Amino acid sequence: MSNEAVTRIHVAGTAGTEPYDVLVGRQLLGELAGLIGDKAQRVAVIHPEALAETGEALRADLAGQGYEAVAIQVPNAEEAKTAEVAAYCWKALGQSGFTRTDVVIGVGGGSTTDLAGFVAATWLRGVRWIAVPTTVLGMVDAAVGGKTGINTAEGKNLVGAFHPPAGVLCDLAALDSLPVHDYVSGLAEVIKAGFIADPVILDLIESDPEAARTPAGPHTAELIERSIRVKADVVSSDLKESGLREILNYGHTLGHAIEKNERYKWRHGAAVAVGMHFAAELGRLAGRLDDATADRHRTVLEAVGLPLHYRYDQWPKLLENMKVDKKSRGNLLRFIVLDGLAKPTVLEGPDPAVLLAAYGEVGE
Numbered sequence: 448m449s450n451e452a453v454t455r456i457h458v459a460g461t462a463g464t465e466p467y468d469v470l471v472g473r474q475l476l477g478e479l480a481g482l483i484g485d486k487a488q489r490v491a492v493i494h495p496e497a498l499a500e501t502g503e504a505l506r507a508d509l510a511g512q513g514y515e516a517v518a519i520q521v522p523n524a525e526e527a528k529t530a531e532v533a534a535y536c537w538k539a540l541g542q543s544g545f546t547r548t549d550v551v552i553g554v555g556g557g558s559t560t561d562l563a564g565f566v567a568a569t570w571l572r573g574v575r576w577i578a579v580p581t582t583v584l585g586m587v588d589a590a591v592g593g594k595t596g597i598n599t600a601e602g603k604n605l606v607g608a609f610h611p612p613a614g615v616l617c618d619l620a621a622l623d624s625l626p627v628h629d630y631v632s633g634l635a636e637v638i639k640a641g642f643i644a645d646p647v648i649l650d651l652i653e654s655d656p657e658a659a660r661t662p663a664g665p666h667t668a669e670l671i672e673r674s675i676r677v678k679a680d681v682v683s684s685d686l687k688e689s690g691l692r693e694i695l696n697y698g699h700t701l702g703h704a705i706e707k708n709e710r711y712k713w714r715h716g717a718a719v720a721v722g723m724h725f726a727a728e729l730g731r732l733a734g735r736l737d738d739a740t741a742d743r744h745r746t747v748l749e750a751v752g753l754p755l756h757y758r759y760d761q762w763p764k765l766l767e768n769m770k771v772d773k774k775s776r777g778n779l780l781r782f783i784v785l786d787g788l789a790k791p792t793v794l795e796g797p798d799p800a801v802l803l804a805a806y807g808e809v810g811e
């Protein structure tokens with residue numbers, strides 16, 4: 448694919464932030480210099496262990512262009528999203544003399560870009576950063592929208608900042624090396640975008656679920672672009688989650704509770720898949736969601752190989768974990784449910800008996 452096949456999806460600047468574009472295509476690294484801008488002297492490439500070669504190649508390329516370039520290697524996956532790893536990155540920036548005109552580049556999956564964005568948000572109270580997502584999940588969700596952050600022992604993403612990137616480069620070639628379970632994990636957020644806003648996504652996946660599990664599938668680029676458009680539209684009007692943005696949290700109330708319960712060893716997408724199954728049952732039991740759409744959650748998630756179930760005996764712990772969900776207000780639990788296909792809404796303070804009954808469909 449030549450550079451002409453690049454798709455550019457615009458994210459509007461709101462709440463005093465700059466607009467930016469998400470590019471989807473191949474061989475996009477030529478776009479980096481323009482995004483870095485002419486004021487930067489130093490760049491820091493934050494990458495996970497799994498992408499050591501990519502990170503070093505990028506560092507060397509940027510050094511060849513005249514920047515003082517450092518590569519900062521961080522652990523894979525959720526192990527990167529800790530205060531200790533953030534402090535390690537701050538130390539590396541300090542030692543390289545990183546100033547307010549210098550630029551952080553996060554290359555990796557959502558864990559890496561969440562961390563890199565958070566490091567950029569906090570260094571000198573905020574420096575420019577660029578996201579180069581290398582997973583499905585990173586491309587369709589994590590790298591877009593400016594939510595950055597780290598986990599704590601008490602919960603998922605409890606420390607963070609809204610700090611949008613200057614640009615997002617989604618090079619589809621990166622997906623070729625992604626292990627299949629990580630690829631499939633990303634499909635959970637794609638399916639989420641389908642249920643909350645763009646049902647064509649569900650049709651495309653259902654037309655050949657096996658093909659949807661690989662980057663070679665016929666609809667890969669379309670699925671990724673459609674999902675990015677859903678996210679871009681939402682965050683363009685509500686960056687700081689004062690209302691509409693909460694719909695992107697569909698399946699996440701229980702999903703994050705499971706991740707914490709598993710000490711962040713489960714993939715995010717897998718936990719969100721179980722969380723969406725729960726949200727569908729909750730919507731059904733609350734009298735909001737029709738049976739056909741609720742059942743469709745099970746079939747489409749299962750068809751791509753995502754989990755639907757979690758341990759029944761863990762319900763008390765999950766309920767406790769959900770209390771620190773960011774949508775909670777005081778003691779009021781709040782869930783995103785569907786009033787119908789692509790009709791997300793908030794369910795506030797559901798009856799505990801209804802919650803337990805919904806979990807009864809999920810627990811095993």
Ligand SMILES: NC(=O)c1ccc[n+]([C@@H]2O[C@H](COP(=O)([O-])OP(=O)(O)OC[C@H]3O[C@@H](n4cnc5c(N)ncnc54)[C@H](O)[C@@H]3O)[C@@H](O)[C@H]2O)c1
Binds near residue numbers: 522
């Ligand atoms: N900020 C947001 O809006 C947002 C949205 C959704 C999810 N997230 C966060 O994203 C994280 C999950 O991200 P993820 O699913 O991308 O997983 P991940 O970043 O944890 O990566 C999964 C694994 O794949 C490896 N990897 C990454 N790219 C690779 C490639 N191209 N080839 C081979 N290996 C590769 C990583 O090193 C890691 O071991 C969670 O922490 C979640 O909370 C954030």
Ligand SMILES: O=C(O)C(=O)C[C@@H](O)[C@H](O)[C@H](O)COP(=O)(O)O
Binds near residue numbers: 603
């Ligand atoms: O961008 C958002 O807003 C989302 O909720 C997208 C989610 O997929 C993502 O996992 C996000 O990090 C969850 O945010 P949190 O505020 O619930 O931690």
Ligand SMILES: [Zn+2]
Binds near residue numbers: 636715
């Ligand atoms: Zn998510």
